[in-house]
Amino acid sequence: MGQKEKLVLVGVVKRKKDLEMARKEHWYRIPLKHAPKRKAKYLALYQTRAFAKEGKAINYYASIKGSSLHKRKELLPDEENHPRSEDYYYKFNLGSLRATPYRIENRYGRRIGFAFTTFKELLGSKEISELFNIVPIEEIIRQALKNCQIRAIGGYSIMENKRLRYRLDFAIFCQKGKINIECDDLRWHSQPKQRQKDKKRDRWLKKRGWTIFRFSTEEIKNNTAKCIKILK
Numbered sequence: 001m002g003q004k005e006k007l008v009l010v011g012v013v014k015r016k017k018d019l020e021m022a023r024k025e026h027w028y029r030i031p032l033k034h035a036p037k038r039k040a041k042y043l044a045l046y047q048t049r050a051f052a053k054e055g056k057a058i059n060y061y062a063s064i065k066g067s068s069l070h071k072r073k074e075l076l077p078d079e080e081n082h083p084r085s086e087d088y089y090y091k092f093n094l095g096s097l098r099a100t101p102y103r104i105e106n107r108y109g110r111r112i113g114f115a116f117t118t119f120k121e122l123l124g125s126k127e128i129s130e131l132f133n134i135v136p137i138e139e140i141i142r143q144a145l146k147n148c149q150i151r152a153i154g155g156y157s158i159m160e161n162k163r164l165r166y167r168l169d170f171a172i173f174c175q176k177g178k179i180n181i182e183c184d185d186l187r188w189h190s191q192p193k194q195r196q197k198d199k200k201r202d203r204w205l206k207k208r209g210w211t212i213f214r215f216s217t218e219e220i221k222n223n224t225a226k227c228i229k230i231l232k
Contacts, residue, residue, distance in 0.1 A: 006119045008061065009040035010131070012112055014048045022062065023097050029075055032088040034114055040064055043092060044100070044122055046112045058104040058131070061122060063095035102126045107155065108138045108169075111188045137183045137220040138169055144224045145170070150231065152181070158205070166201055172231070179231065180205060182214045189216075 011028055013019050022028050028043060030036070044061040047054055073085040106112065106128045117131050125131040129139075138154070145152045156171035157164055170181040188194055202212050215227045 006041040007038060008042040008044050008117050008119055008122045009036055009064070010044045010046055010058070010112070010115045010117060012048065012114070013045045014050055016051065019045065019047065019051075019060075022060075022094060026062070026065075026094045026096070027075075028092045028094060029072075029089040030092065030114065031084075032069065032090060035090050036114060036116070038116060040116065042119060042122070043094060044104075044117070045097075046106075046128075056106045058100055058122075058128075060097045061100055062097050065093040065095060067092050104128060104131055108136045108183075109167075110136075110185070137185070137215075137217050140220050140224055141170065141181065141183055141215070141227065144228050148228055148232075150228070166205070176211070178210045180210050180212045181231070182212065183220060184214050184216050186216050186218075189214075 011030065013022070013028075018028070022045060028045070041064060042061050043064050044058050046058050047056070049055045067090050069088055070091050071085070072082060072087050072089050073080045075089060075091055076082070076085075079085065101123050102125065104122075104125050104127065108127075108129065110128050112128065115132065117125075121131050121133070127136075129136040142152070142154060150172065152170040152172045154170055156168040158166040158168065168180045169183050172179040172181070182198075184198075189198060198214075205212060213227075213230060219227055
C-alpha cells in the first residue's frame with residue numbers, strides 16, 4: 001500500500017483539554033465499544049463547535065505509533081469520579097501533531113463519528129464530504145436551484161440579539177416571501193431528540209414569516225426535479 005492510500009482514522013475532539021493532551025502528551029483515547037476494526041496509520045482530529053473559530057473542522061493530524069487498553073480512570077486520574085471511569089478505552093500513542101494542508105470544514109453540518117479515509121484524501125480535502133468522497137445533498141440542491149435560475153443563499157444566518165440563532169441550509173427571498181430549504185440526512189434528523197429540535201426551530205421561523213421545506217436524502221437524490229417543482 002502506497003503512502004497516499006494508507007488509512008487515516010478520523011476521531012472527534014470535544015474538549016480543549018483533550019486537544020492539548022494530543023499536542024503535548026501525544027496520545028488520544030477511544031472507548032473500547034467504539035474502537036475501529038481496522039488498523040490506521042494516522043489519526044485526524046475533528047474539532048467540534050466547542051473550539052469556536054477553529055471548530056467544526058479538521059485542522060490537525062498525527063501518525064499512530066501504537067495502542068494499549070486502559071480504564072478511563074487510569075488515563076485521566078483527575079477525573080476518577082466520571083460516570084465512565086471504569087470503562088475501557090484504547091490509548092493511541094501519537095507522533096507530533098501536524099497541520100493539515102487545508103482546513104477541512106464541516107460546512108453542511110454532517111454528524112461526525114469515528115470513520116476512515118485515506119492519507120491522499122486528508123491532504124487534498126477542504127470539506128468533510130470530500131474527505132469521504134460523498135456528494136453532499138446540499139450541493140445537489142444548490143446546483144438544481146442554479147440550473148432553474150432560482151437565487152438562493154446557502155448557509156444563511158438568522159441572528160437574534162447579535163447572536164446566531166439558526167443557520168439555514170438555503171434561504172430564498174422572493175415575491176412569495178421568505179423560503180427556507182432544509183436538506184435532511186435521515187440518519188440524523190430521524191432521531192427523536194433531533195426531531196424535537198427541528199420542530200422547535202420550524203415553529204420559531206414560521207412565527208417570523210418563513211415558509212419551510214424539508215427534503216430528505218432519498219427525495220433529493222432520487223427526485224431532485226420534484227423537490228424544485230414544489231418550490232415553484
